[in-house]
Each structure stands twice: as C-alpha cells, then as structure tokens.
Amino acid sequence: MSATLLLARRNLTRHRLRLAVSVGGVALALTLTLALDAIYAGVARQLTTYVDRAGADVWVAQAGVRNLHMVASWLPDSVTDEIRAVDGVSGVTPILYSTDSIAAGDERAIAYVIGLPAESAMGGPWDIVEGSADVAPGEIIVDRGFARRAGVSIGDTVTVLGGDAQIVGLSRGTASLVNSVAFVSFDSFRQLRGGAPVISFVLATVEPGASPRAVAAEIERRVSGVSVQSRADMAEAERRLVMDMSADVIAIMSVVGFIVGLAVVALTVYVATLARRREYGALKALGTPDHVLYRVVLIQSGLTVAAGFVVGLAVTGLLAVLVPRAGLDLELAITSASLVKVGLFAAIIASLAAFLPIRQIAGLDPALIFRKGAAA
C-alpha cells in the first residue's frame, strides 16, 4: 500500500464516528438520487408495459395521438380492414381504450380500460394468476394488486365506465404507481360508451421479416387520418411523456442530493484536514511535496464518497427488492445510465469536497511548524 493511501485510510478510520457520519451522509444523498432514478425508471417501464406486452408490432391511432397516457383516440371501424389490406400486415386487432376509474366499495383506482374483441389475438392480459383470460360482456379482468387492496376477488362486481362488471380474472404485472390495466369485452365497452361504431386503436402484427417501422410508414401513407408507430416508437413516446412530466422533479431532487452529498463530504473532509493541520504542516516541513498531500486529501474524499456510493447502491437495491414485496405497485429499476450518472455525481462531489482542504494545505507555511502554539 502506498504511503499516501495508507495515510489517507488511517486518517479516515482513526475517527470512526466521523467516518460513519460522513459515509452515511453521502449514502443518504446518493440513495436519494439513485432511488428517484430507479423509481422513475420503474414507473416508465410499468407505464409502457401494456404497449410492450400487448403483442402488436405496430400501433395505429387517431391522427396526432402518439401515446396512451391521458389521451383519447377515436377511429372509424372501417380502418381495421384498410389496415389489414396494407402490404406487410399479418394480423389486426381493434381495441377500445379509455382512462377511467374502477370502483369497488370505497376503493377507487385509475385504470387503462381496454375493450377486447372476443378471441382477440392481441391486446389481452399476458399473465393471468387466477380465473379466465377471456372476457364476455359484463365481465372484467383486473390487476391482482387492485383486487387485494379493494378486497374483491373472482365473482365480485366492480363499477367501470359507468356500469357494473363481474371479475372473471386477475392479472399480474398490469399495475404501476399511476394506474393499472383492466380488460372488458369490446361489446360492453362500446355499449357503455353509447354504441358508436368507433374504435380507439388498431394493433397490428407484421409479416415475418418485415420492418415494423416500414410497415407503419406504409399504413400511414395508405390510410388517412391515422398516426402509426412501431411498438418501440410508441413505448418511447410514452416514456418521453413521463419524463417530460417528471423531469423537473427528478432534476430538482438530483440537485438536492448532489448538494447534500457535497456539503456532507466537504464539511467532514474539511474538518478532518483542519484537525490535522499541524500534522500536514509537519509533513510539509519534513519535505513532503504539496501534490502528495493533495493526493492524501483527494483519496480521503474519494474513499468516503466511494463508500457512500456503495452503501447508497446497497440501500437502493434493498429498496428495489423490498418495495414490491410490501404490496406497493411500485417498481424500482436501477439502470446502468443511472449508475453512471450517480457515479459521476460522486466523483464530482469527491473532487469538489477536496478543493477547500487542498487550498488550506496549499496555504500552510511549513516554517510555522517551529512556532509554538502556531496553527500549522
């Protein structure tokens, strides 16, 4: 172990309480940023779950509609056949869609309500944990998390779209922090909405080997009044919408985490350096070059932040495991992008935190070591 690393490590571990407070402070600050990033990534992933898992390669919507969240899309029935006739399309499923609340007793929750045609090839639930995957008129499939919270099960009745529906199936992986996905029959949905011959989206699959983007472009060219996107583009549009809605919050909290982390490390490294000012002065007098002393401070700062980062990551990882088990419709996804971002944050914190102590050491006059009672 090099002399600088040894000195830095010993300086840190000499005052364990101070080290614990410092590492804890950094961990807390970085956990804040990491956890927020993870929540954001988890929510974004959950919000696009339906788009990702519905089975469609291409999504066709009313012109101008490019995502699901908080939109209304209405297309005439007839577009389904027009889309089916486009080259490269291998299958189509029209669905009805609305954001509505499902009520069971006092429990009320927002849901993407999907109207599914009988025996539809796409758009239905992908993971049924109890009951049926098919919905007949007057029936509904709800997320099991909602059912648990509302205290309802198979055979019970809930209110949706202004009417009653009996639960025939419980799905998994269809809920997010914001909403869940519920499935009703196409006919019920249309009837409850006044019976107009309209649909919301057409889900399409493409021929094997065909490019979803190319087919989407072809549909948009051939069918008027529609916006068409590949599944990937639709999911991306959905994620972007969520990001736009929460970017400010994430940014503010990241800055808060950064400032808290910086303040904690800067203060503790500064105090630690101040407490050893005379020792640094002695080292300078003995002939230790300034850059070696700067390295000691940087290593101290770096080790503190690295330890805080590891603890913060461990805490966030633990949260990612425990939160879903606690029955919350919340998923924490720790992404590599978030790790890189927070890692960069940590590196910047370590460097900035070392700045003041380094200035302090730079200003130390080694000759003061001979002055009795002098600070050096």
Added chain:
Amino acid sequence: MTTLTLDVRNATKRFGEGDAAVTAVRGVSLGVEPGEIVLIMGPSGSGKTTLLSMMGALLKPTAGSIHLDGTEISALPESRLPDIRLRQFGFVFQDFNLLSALTALENVAIVAELAGLDGAMAREKANSLLTELGLEARLDFLPEKLSGGEKQRVAIARALINDPTLILADEPTANLDSKIGHEIMRLLRRIAKEQGRSVVIVSHDQRIRDIADRVLWLEDGVFKDMVTMATDPVCGMAVERERTVSAKRDGETYWFCSRGCREEFNGTLAPDGQTADRQLTSLRRRATALLTRRPPRGQPSRYGD
C-alpha cells in the same frame, strides 16, 4: 581543510516592508562541521526559530547565503526545497509532531517511502532504527499510547531514516522531564558521533549544554559574546543576568525572564516560615548556578560574530 556540513554566511532575515519591517536575524554566520553538535541558545524573540527555519530550507534569507554540503540551498528554487528537506535534513520538533493516525513504525517508514524507498524496505529500515532506539516493543503503538520520551525517540528515528546530512532539533527536551530529556539528548549525541551527522539544536534548556560541542548565544538576531547566564527558578528558562529582572531572598539573588515570573516567585513564598523555607530550598535547588558559556574550540562562532 574540512568541508563544512552547514555554512551560513552573513544571513539576514527581514519580515515586512518599510517602517513595519522587522529584522529577525542580522548577518549571522555559522559553520558546522561533520559530526559536530551545535547548541544555539538565546532569549525568546532572539531569532533562533528564524535562523533554524533558514538553516532547514524552510525560509529563505533576505540577504546572505546558506550552504549545505557545498550546495547553496538558499539559491535553489522553491520547488526543489521539499526534496532537499526530505533527503538531507532530519527534523526533531518540540511537540514531536508525529502523525496521530499512524503507528510508531509507520511514522518512521512513511518518510522513507516519501523519499522513494520501497514500502517493505522502508518498514524494515524503520523497524531496525526503532529497535536500535529501544522501541522494539512499541512498533505498532499509536503516538497517543507512547510516553513523551518514546515519542521523541520515534521523532529521532524519523529524522534519521533518510540518512540526513544535518539534523535540526527545535527545543527537543521542552516537553520531556529532566531525566528523559537528558537521555534523549545523550542518545542524539551518540548517534551523531557514531554516524558522523551534524546536529544543530535550538533550546532554552541549560541541562543539555554538556552534550554540545559548541554553545552559541543568539540575541537580537546576532550571535553575542559570552554572557553570564542563570536559570529562571519559576519557568526554567535560561536568562541573561545582565539584561533581566532579579530578586533577592535570604542573601541570594535570583534572575527571572519576566516580571511575571518574579512576582510568581515572590508569591510562592508563604507567610508560614517553615513552608517558605522548604519552598526556598526547593527553588534554590532548581536555580542553576551561574552559567558561563564556554567558547568551543576557542571561539564563539566560526566567523566571530
């Protein structure tokens, strides 16, 4: 002709500018031979620390020059001085200034490592030095677990680890009791003589005069002629009889570094005669007899300040 280890030529150090300028050292010259031990004494504010700092390449003289083994270190750029200090000087401080987070062994080894010695070799050398200084059982102790004498021995080992040309010691016995202080100084003398290292000590401590080859008196920034010295019975500081305050008691005269010490001396004599007598006897014992600096090797300093 013997090459001087340290050669200070007409060194002056002035702090500040214009009317506020203070000259701490005025045209001092001093030559130290290999293996020679020089003790510099003088009252507070006489310029001892400034001179020591200049000799140790910690301060540059305003005028004059300082040569170490023939190299004019006072002319070297600032950037080269740390390396000179690290390899050619050994420093022993009054407050020991050991690194509190490192063990005795690490405190010594780190200085060798900083000078470029491999870590394992540095530890081996430090181990050997500390063992030689009687600290083999204290190698893994932190400074806080060491006595004052042990700390100063660690500091001496640290000063020796890079085989320096010159050892500079600043009040090395100030924080040690009389017996330990003397032991440490005898140890330093033995090492200096055995290894042929030059030592310059700055101290108020009269008790270490006998380990020095030469004792110099610095006052008002210049080396002065021999004066009659006494020890302040209150604080133990060496004082120049002719220039200080005194008090008489039972026919004996005592000299003090300041009026405060004299007042304290007078105040310690309790009205109870028996107690007062005991205290006086004790103080008499503490007060060193008149001290007359001996001109080493026939002259007070090489250049006859």
